[in-house]
Amino acid sequence: MSTYVVVGAGLTGAAAAWQLARRGHEVTVLERSTPANARGSSHGSARILRYGYADPFYARLVAEARTEWDELESLAGERLVTRTGSLDFGPARDPAALASVFTEVGVDHELLTAAAAAARWPQFDFGTGDVLWHPAAGVVDAAAAVSAMLRLARTCGARVESGRPVTSIERAGAGHRAVCAGGRTEEAERVIVTAGGWLPGLLPGLPLPATFLAAFPPLQVMQENAYHFPYRDAPPEPWPTFIHDTPEILVYGLPGGRDAALPDGRSGQKIAEFNGGRPLPDATAQTGEIDPANRDRITAYVRRTLPGLVPEPYAETTCLFTNTPTEDFVIDGTDGITIASPCSGHGAKFAPLLGRMIADTSTGEHPPPPRFRVTA
Known part of the structure; x- marks a missing residue:
């Protein structure tokens, strides 16, 4: 099993942390403020779960995500989708x-x-x-979903650290070091960046190949x-x-x-x-x-x-x-760093499914859907 740092505790980060922790990985979540806080994209109790997509790819993805929501509700013991x-x-x-x-x-x-x-x-x-x-x-009750997934992640051994804004990621031997404001650090073999609207400021400084950064869609x-x-x-x-x-x-x-x-x-x-x-x-x-x-x-x-x-x-x-320009999500990575930006204003409904995709991508178990990749 591997050690992970997850940067950001919104819907995407919480889902990724839960899916990794339940597989037995050692997970630390670093959240700049508090999970699902009002300055991000995952606060509040009201997000639409709809199947209405002109693209059958996304309509099928909603159906797959609904099964994941059912499992999450069962494990959490609460209703998250009305x-x-x-x-x-x-x-x-x-x-x-x-x-x-x-x-x-x-x-x-x-x-x-x-x-x-x-x-x-x-x-x-x-x-x-x-x-x-x-x-x-x-x-979807977004804030309750974040809370439920983080609670389940903690039950599986994950740590969730609030008030830990990550300013940069550095190489550290065979792994990585997340540097937080004030100089505190957290080391892990692998990093998942789910920083939402803060991603544009973090992305250029990440230790990723220039070809990957050049191919990354503008946000x-x-x-x-x-x-x-x-x-x-x-x-x-x-x-x-x-x-x-x-x-x-x-x-x-x-x-x-x-x-x-x-x-x-x-x-x-x-x-x-x-x-x-x-x-x-x-x-x-x-x-x-x-x-x-x-x-x-x-x-x-x-x-x-x-x-x-x-x-x-x-x-x-x-x-x-x-x-993103196409409103497709981004789930891709290299060299032990996975970037996930599943928003474009319609990502909340997929949260537990996206967590599984991010976990599969970061562990190398399954690649993400081709349209979510940065490079072919």
């Missing part, structure tokens, strides 16, 4: 094409007219065109905005998640969970524009400030499209997306 179903609509979403993918992959679904969908979900204004419904979709960190809108009437059951794509705007929404609970314990619907935020050089440049123009745009969208919500946000937050 089933709500999901709606896809809008001319740029092409629900009919998504339905064809669902048929190919074997995902239960209904393709409805806008009128039929409006009769079932009057809280939406679907406009014209088809609406796709798939009932197996839901909401664009986005400070995204999300808003919580109150329901006009208390819903008898959770709203479905949704993705509405038009030539003008791509919006997603989901029940907000604990992220913005009201005094009576209820929460509103979380609404955001996909990649509608501000580009950053890396996570260190984030301000946590909401873009007023984006707030106005989303409020106008809610007023126009979601009659079941009061078009006045009662809470708002920011979050980081770390995008």
Whole structure:
């Protein structure tokens, strides 16, 4: 068995640490702040788990990930995914094409007219065109999932160190040394870097071959905005998640969970524009400030499209997306260092599966999918 340092304790790092520790490896997780903290990409209780991908590769991957979520929930003894179903609509979403993918992959679904969908979900204004419904979709409790995976990792012997920001990785004999702010170090045979929005700042200084670094896809960190809108009437059951794509705007929404609970314990619907935020050089440049123009745009969208919500946000937050140009993930490495950047704004739903892929890659048991590799 090998010794590992995992840099970062968000969803990806927690999943990788758990999957390695359960195989008997010695694992130390170094987290710059606290696991799933609000400055990263894995905080809060509301991330969409959906099957709606135009690419069958990702739709199949969701089905595979759902099995991993089931196992994680069983081992953790808690519910981490709440089933709500999901709606896809809008001319740029092409629900009919998504339905064809669902048929190919074997995902239960209904393709409805806008009128039929409006009769079932009057809280939406679907406009014209088809609406796709798939009932197996839901909401992932991101922070609880991080906590559960780290707890299971600790049970298998892993150490999780908070307040340990890694500034660089150095060669140390046959292994590596992670250097933290303040000069503290941690040595291991192998390193996994799951640093999210901090990866662009770390990557150039890693002891990796120049050819690998040159081939690494450029990363664009986005400070995204999300808003919580109150329901006009208390819903008898959770709203479905949704993705509405038009030539003008791509919006997603989901029940907000604990992220913005009201005094009576209820929460509103979380609404955001996909990649509608501000580009950053890396996570260190984030301000946590909401873009007023984006707030106005989303409020106008809610007023126009979601009659079941009061078009006045009662809470708002920011979050980081770390995008590759293709929105594919990166899982690859060499010389004992594995880099994992599975975000691009849609990685949360795959977390336990990605942890297994990262563990397989770093141990050499199985290569990652070719499209996740940096070099062929």
